[in-house]
Amino acid sequence: MADELFEMAHGNPKLARALHENLQTLADHGNEKLREMAGAVLDGGSLRELALSDTYGEEIGSAFDTFWHRYQAMPSEERAELDSLARERFYEAPENY
Template sequence: MFDEYLEIANGDVQIANALYRIMEDLAANGTGMIQEMAQDVVEGGSLRAAFFSGIYAEDIEGPFQNFWKAYQEMPAEERLEVQTQTREYLNTQGG
């Protein structure tokens, strides 16, 4: 199962670990269809299959599109700050 996370993270163990922890958190604390998807994945289902499943597409696509639009509209300095904060978060996660 972790091989799939590594593949999605392009071999970056730190990102793969963070992705797995995020799925665990969503499985425990998420809501609705996102929680259901995360529970399925944490119990051994394929993250890739769940992500591309039409069942969860609407629940995933909307929030991601909102994030991506906002990220693209950020000034370069703000995008750099988001990237820095993300790296710091990953570093504190012990990945």
């Protein structure tokens, strides 16, 4: 796994692994631009540089906007449950590897 992904995950191996898995999912199933970008990162490219580039930045921004609007539209109880699940998965659950 790339050092950059581990650094972006603040040294948390669960977060780094999830980031890598999500990049693999994008490489396999994202739209054309996201597949291309994720593949470049998985091949050793810098996620930071690619995400900020003119080529991919707009696509990533659009995907994040979609996520953020859906998250904000969730009832507060549903957001709290999602937040709790994320904390359990990435910070509190025992390592499964």
